[in-house]
Amino acid sequence: MVCLAQGAGDAEDAREDKLMCLAVPMKIAEIAAGTAICEVDGVRREASLMMLEEAAVGDYVLIHAGFALEKIDPFEAQKTLDLFREVLNAGGGPAF
Amino acid sequence: MKYSSEYRDPLLAKALIGAIHRAVSHYQGRITLMEVCGTHTMSIYQHGIRQLLPKAVRLISGPGCPVCVTPISYVDQALAYARRPETIVATFGDMVRVPGSTSNLQREKATGADVRIVYSPLDAVSIAAKNPDKAVVFLGVGFETTAPTVAGSLLTAQQRGLQNYFILCAHKTMLAPMAALTSDPELQVDGYICPAHVSAVIGSEAYRPLVERYAVPCVVTGFEPLDMLRGIQMLVQQVMAGEARVECEYRRIVKPAGNLKAQALLAQVFEPCAAEWRGLGVIPASGLRLRAAYQTFDAELALPLDVEPTKEHQGCCCGEILKGKLLPGACPLFRTLCTPEQPVGACMVSSEGTCAAEYKYGNV
Ligand code: SF4
Numbered sequence: 001m002v003c004l005a006q007g008a009g010d011a012e013d014a015r016e017d018k019l020m021c022l023a024v025p026m027k028i029a030e031i032a033a034g035t036a037i038c039e040v041d042g043v044r045r046e047a048s049l050m051m052l053e054e055a056a057v058g059d060y061v062l063i064h065a066g067f068a069l070e071k072i073d074p075f076e077a078q079k080t081l082d083l084f085r086e087v088l089n090a091g092g093g094p095a096f
Numbered sequence: 097m098k099y100s101s102e103y104r105d106p107l108l109a110k111a112l113i114g115a116i117h118r119a120v121s122h123y124q125g126r127i128t129l130m131e132v133c134g135t136h137t138m139s140i141y142q143h144g145i146r147q148l149l150p151k152a153v154r155l156i157s158g159p160g161c162p163v164c165v166t167p168i169s170y171v172d173q174a175l176a177y178a179r180r181p182e183t184i185v186a187t188f189g190d191m192v193r194v195p196g197s198t199s200n201l202q203r204e205k206a207t208g209a210d211v212r213i214v215y216s217p218l219d220a221v222s223i224a225a226k227n228p229d230k231a232v233v234f235l236g237v238g239f240e241t242t243a244p245t246v247a248g249s250l251l252t253a254q255q256r257g258l259q260n261y262f263i264l265c266a267h268k269t270m271l272a273p274m275a276a277l278t279s280d281p282e283l284q285v286d287g288y289i290c291p292a293h294v295s296a297v298i299g300s301e302a303y304r305p306l307v308e309r310y311a312v313p314c315v316v317t318g319f320e321p322l323d324m325l326r327g328i329q330m331l332v333q334q335v336m337a338g339e340a341r342v343e344c345e346y347r348r349i350v351k352p353a354g355n356l357k358a359q360a361l362l363a364q365v366f367e368p369c370a371a372e373w374r375g376l377g378v379i380p381a382s383g384l385r386l387r388a389a390y391q392t393f394d395a396e397l398a399l400p401l402d403v404e405p406t407k408e409h410q411g412c413c414c415g416e417i418l419k420g421k422l423l424p425g426a427c428p429l430f431r432t433l434c435t436p437e438q439p440v441g442a443c444m445v446s447s448e449g450t451c452a453a454e455y456k457y458g459n460v
Pocket of ligand 1: 413417424429430431442444
């Protein structure tokens with residue numbers, strides 16, 4: 001089985017290597033003057049809110065190149081996870 | 097919920113893999129799925145997804161890494177700006193090792209050029225504010241995810257009254273090359289794993305014309321391993337049922353109409369233009385250029401300079417790799433003359449490039 005662990009350092013990686021395409025989910029901790037301070041795993045980062053209609057402290061957002069690209073919809077996030085569980089429950093075990 | 101580790105559960109991954117195997121267990125043919133997002137390419141290699149799929153399902157990588165599709169002539173232009181006196185070149189980290197005709201930005205920096213690696217285009221605006229006597233040229237590379245951030249940086253510079261912030265613009269859009277690849281008779285794409293964060297901006301409905309015109313299934317997929325597997329499962333189900341629809345697996349982020357504010361930023365600052373793609377040639381209406389109202393920010397117009405003639409790298413197959421026609425192993429330079437330390441082609445430089453991903457995670 002492959003290693004599906006990755007994670008913890010995503011936010012740091014994106015910051016450290018300054019790569020273009022990495023986008024990471026972070027939680028908004030503070031908002032001031034159109035800029036949010038976001039947080040994940042103890043990493044804090046500034047993000048412009050220029051691209052969002054509205055955002056509040058406590059929202060999870062996807063951060064890309066110093067901008068909050070989109071809000072994460074907690075309801076849809078849960079629905080997707082529920083769907084995975086359905087596949088698990090429907091499956092007759094691994095077929096390989 | 098952290099919206100990342102939950103989507104990496106090995107037990108659920110096994111269930112999804114099982115479902116994909118069952119869906120094609122009696123199928124004699126082959127289903128070719130193309131991903132057109134560098135982050136997907138990396139995820140597929142990183143999690144060994146290819147090896148987990150049944151033989152009937154084949155994954156190929158398309159032109160989804162913005163660094164890899166940037167033509168050598170653009171890198172040469174960036175190098176010319178780096179050599180220009182009183183000029184600071186600001187760029188994302190991916191670009192500094194991409195080989196131009198005779199040099200790369202890292203080498204220019206080592207010999208005295210002022211090249212700054214930034215995390216955000218807004219950082220480049222701050223550099224411009226701190227260096228009023230220098231011209232700051234930001235390398236505007238990337239698809240619909242990155243282009244609005246560059247538009248945002250331009251508007252910020254305008255608001256702050258900065259006259260020394262410029263963009264060397266080579267932004268690209270994803271739908272035109274997908275249409276070009278779909279109509280390529282040599283390439284049989286049975287379904288698209290549509291990019292996660294490009295779609296966050298353009299919306300899942302953006303793929304509807306492609307689906308209707310070419311009857312090719314399109315599924316917008318996140319890039320965590322469970323997202324990838326679920327997206328593949330949805331595509332396989334469509335192909336097996338002979339359907340072609342737009343579906344979205346990544347609904348926690350991607351809305352049918354996308355991010356309207358980001359789209360408005362794009363439309364305000366950029367307009368479509370023909371663009372050159374490494375490997376694919378010039379594709380009409382596949383690029384973005386600055387609108388006339390923002391031409392004072394256009395490095396090419398505001399700071400014209402001579403650029404050395406382009407020299408293509410002999411033997412590099414990046415073009416075929418970017419079209420999904422070849423896998424890196426088929427390139428004679430792979431692992432021998434071309435390595436991440438000494439890259440010949442752009443596909444080996446960016447961590448999202450197919451050659452770099454194969455080098456790092458592929459089977460030796
Ligand atoms: S291995 Fe190197 S030279 Fe060959 S296609 Fe990939 S990037 Fe180009």
